[in-house]
Amino acid sequence: QSVLTQPPSASGTPGQRVTISCSGSSSNIGSYFIYWYQQLPGTAPKLLIYSNDQRPSGVPDRFSGSKSGTSASLAISGLRSEDEADYYCAAWDHSLSGWVFGGGTKLTVL
Amino acid sequence: EVQLVESGGDLVQPGGSLRLSCAASGFIISTYEMNWVRQAPGKGLDWVSYISSSGSTIYYADSVTGRFTISRDNAKNSLYLQMHSLRVEDTAVYYCARQGYCTNGVCYGMDVWGHGTTVTVSS
Numbered sequence: 619q620s621v622l623t624q625p626p627s628a629s630g631t632p633g634q635r636v637t638i639s640c641s642g643s644s645s646n647i648g649s650y651f652i653y654w655y656q657q658l659p660g661t662a663p664k665l666l667i668y669s670n671d672q673r674p675s676g677v678p679d680r681f682s683g684s685k686s687g688t689s690a691s692l693a694i695s696g697l698r699s700e701d702e703a704d705y706y707c708a709a710w711d712h713s714l715s716g717w718v719f720g721g722g723t724k725l726t727v728l
Numbered sequence: 729e730v731q732l733v734e735s736g737g738d739l740v741q742p743g744g745s746l747r748l749s750c751a752a753s754g755f756i757i758s759t760y761e762m763n764w765v766r767q768a769p770g771k772g773l774d775w776v777s778y779i780s781s782s783g784s785t786i787y788y789a790d791s792v793t794g795r796f797t798i799s800r801d802n803a804k805n806s807l808y809l810q811m812h813s814l815r816v817e818d819t820a821v822y823y824c825a826r827q828g829y830c831t832n833g834v835c836y837g838m839d840v841w842g843h844g845t846t847v848t849v850s851s
Contacts, residue, residue, distance in 0.1 A: 620772065653837040655773070661843045662823055663765075663773060669834040689785065705772050708837070715787045717775035717838070 634713035641706035652690040730754035737845030747755035750807040750824030758802035761827035
């Protein structure tokens with residue numbers, strides 16, 4: 619069981635907006651930045667969002683992140699077929715002295 | 729090009745040992761904190777270990793404490809993970825990941841990942 623809680627699946631049709639939630643506690647999300655990773659099938663994870671809501675260069679502005687208290691969310695607007703992937707949230711946890719991840723959300727583009 | 733390349737994954741029997749390596753290129757590893765993260769077949773990401781840029785601070789996940797040792801050789805621009813007393817549940821793809829800087833109020837997190845190396849623990 620993961621320290622951060624994500625829904626196991628999400629779906630949407632092309633052009634739609636979908637959101638993926640991530641819930642934690644005061645020792646992780648409540649105290650530190652949240653990060654989001656995209657993992658396409660058969661590939662390594664890729665940083666999608668850092669410091670709650672910042673996009674690395676090259677990440678489309680269709681992807682956005684937010685955080686409030688001990689929860690966070692990733693929004694994908696203008697859904698495209700190439701967005702079909704697994705998405706993970708992550709944060710540092712001071713009680714565990716380590717990184718914690720969500721269980722991952724498999725996004726399906728219908 | 730900034731890149732991390734892992735190696736050393738193999739098939740090993742339960743109780744065995746293995747040493748993973750991660751070679752960095754395109755950047756100087758000595759200025760970065762580094763991590764190992766693993767992913768069991770069909771499962772999610774699981775953080776394994778962290779090492780500070782100087783090597784003076786090290787953390788491990790409870791599941792590997794006492795069995796795994798993280799180290800770095802800044803002169804070789806490389807990161808390592810020595811694994812002992814391997815268990816079936818250690819079977820996974822092991823990724824090394826660079827931890828980006830914190831500057832001007834933002835932190836970049838694990839911003840560069842290798843392609844991974846596969847460790848299979850089975851009799």
